[in-house]
Amino acid sequence: MFWADKIAADAVGNQIVNDSKTPSGRVHVGSLRGVIIHDVIYRALKHAGKPVKFLYGVDDYDALDTVPKYLDKDKFSPYLGFPLCNTPSPEETASDYAKYFMGEFLEVFEYLGVQPEVYYLRDLYRSGKLNNSIDIFLKNAHLVREAYKEISKADRPDNWYPFQVVCENCGKIATTVVTDYNGSEVFYTCKPDATNWVAGCGHSGWVSPFNGNGKLPWKVEWVAKWELLGVTIEMAGKDHSQKGGSRDVANAICRKILKKQPPFHSPYEFILVNGTKMSSSKGVGSSAKDIAALLPSELLRFLMLRTQPRSAINFSPNNETVTRLFRDYDTLNGKYQTYLGANPEKSEITEDFIPLFYSQIGDEIKSYNPFDFSTLISLLQIPHIDIKEEVAKRSGDSLTEFDWEIVNQRIAAAQKWLADYADEEEKLVLYLDKVPEKAGELTQIQVSYLERLIENLQKLTNWEGEELQTTLFSTSKELDMPQPLAFKAIYLSFLGKEKGPKAGALLSYLEKSFVIARLQDAINLNLAVAK
Structure with a gap:
């Protein structure tokens, strides 16, 4: 049974399939793998007659942690550490940075026939829908610390709380550390040394953690989304799925604090470009938008689906x-x-x-x-x-x-x-007006080959690729000549280089009279050089 159909067959009750993306820059084709995998699970559940919804989250409260190389560094560097939704758009076509890059990605969704219900984290935080989860995890900060310690061996200080405030003074979210919670407000400091890529302003104070004033760390946030949205199925990439990794930590938090089973999960491998994992913020690889402009929608889906999710795809266009x-x-x-x-x-x-x-x-x-x-x-x-x-x-x-x-x-x-x-x-660069200079470098046996080939081509009645290919081969055999040497003579005569596309097909695109005349020109050029 196909992997998605097996998941659908095993599913019981209403299903909520969820996937998400942090739009830190131009979204790369690698991110489409998760999109297509979740879309196919959704479709498999629908075909199996199971009640299902497909959600896609935009993690736009995450911080801008680097300026992609294709953006103006001077313009965007001042926003390092800001929530992506509070960072300006590269162009006036969108209200902010996150909406700009996510807009490009959602155009590809439509092209591929993927139609999830899209939600933005800014809306869940600012509307207060995540307030209850924020309160629960802050009150159980000790259990969150335990989960980090037990699963990923990550030590958190006894006064560490799972929350990041949007600094009231400088607007950064990446640099704030919460060290207390009194049930209605958190105490935070915007630390100058919180990260090695942007400095906090040093401001500190008490503030409500609710209604969009900050966010949960993403491993905790993951669990909060599952709880709020009722997620039952969410896959994750291999980097998040390793033992002791992000998904294991989230699962432990879900069980330890909410006393619930986490959603069904199975890891999937990356899409690589020449062996390199794609990264949105680093600008590595090809963007989803660019690849969608290259491949018809069914071909792009096929690229994702012909390989099992647990096997890497190494795609180079x-x-x-x-x-x-x-x-x-x-x-x-x-x-x-x-x-x-x-x-x-x-x-x-x-x-x-x-x-x-x-x-x-x-x-x-x-x-x-x-x-x-x-x-x-x-x-x-x-x-x-x-x-x-x-x-x-x-x-x-x-x-x-x-x-x-x-x-x-x-x-x-x-x-x-x-x-x-x-x-x-x-690229195929045909010399139509004159014989390439490189054709003057033919050996005597190659000239003899072209002379015999002219004779054989003149007899040919079927000017088709396969028939021509057969004639090219048979002519080399008549002269007991190595085939690579023969084909090199053809390519030098028409392309001015030693290699090219299938030679029979190449000649079939050209008029018979032109081909014969060009071969004679190549012969004459070598005779002139010999003199």
Whole structure:
């Protein structure tokens, strides 16, 4: 059974699925893994007929702890230590920092068909909804300290209380330490040395902890959210889920103070970019918004779901990785349509196709005529080609309206990839006006290969990629020539470099007369060099 369906099958009673994010900067694609995992659990529960709500929290009372490298340091450094919701927006399109970056992320939610009920921590604090939890945890500060000590071996002083005040003098929340609670007010100090990245102002005094005057530390806050919202299922990333880690501490606080079982939990692995975990505040990796602009929504969901949650995803938007993603998706969809054709009476989706099912925005896996993504990348780089005419010509069968919808998505994705992600080595730069100078470096055996190839191409009646590829191979065999040497001659003649895309496909994009003329020009160039 698929992992999400198993969770749904085991669930009893009303279910509240919850996930959250601190919008400390541009939200990266890594954060989408948790979003999709929780969305699929929600969908699995709905399909199982279980009553369920999906909530998504914005932890905007957390402090701004660093200025991302893509923002104006002079503008935002004065706000280090401030709650994100009290920090100005980078642009006038939003009321504040948190709303700005979360707004970008929520656009991606909509694109991916993810529709949780979104709530902001500022609202829960300022409306007084968390007042009761604040009071409970302050009155039981000794038990919170015990939980930290027992689970994570973290010592807290006897006068440490689980609360951070928004300093009345300087506005920082990261630098305040609470050391007393009298049942209605807390005593706090905004300590100059509370952190190593921002200094407190030294102010101290008594203040009410209620109605938005401060926040609980996030491990305690986690438990307060579970209690207030009735959360029954909340997964967490591997970093929070290790033994003695954040989730274990939160679970212990929940049991010790509230006398309740914490929500169902299972850890999930990270998304890595070339082996590096993504970080919003450090600006590492690709933003969720950028990747959503690159990949069609079903492909982005598929990227998240084809790998088990406990396995890491190492995603790098290079040619090989992206084209393989499209190819794998097309292959699985094709297998599903074949299965459906052979078993039209079966409405139940077998386990092999569950990741494909949950990758859809809706509940239907539609059939389409796949057009190879790598071919689109190449075609878009051939001057004077009408891309849609070329797709229609190569597709053979008449394309449906939905087929064209898929093709248009992929043309946009290929254009985006070429503009923003392709390395120079991955780009196809055809020399159309003249033979590249590098073609003058061919060896005698390579010149002989081009001469024989002209003869064989002139006889060819079917100017298609596979037929051309076969001819390129067979010509090298006729001369008992190493294939890499032969293909190097082709690439030097058309691209001016030693490597390129599949050579047969490359030549198929060009007119037969142009190809033969170019090969002759390359031969003549070498004859001239030899003289």
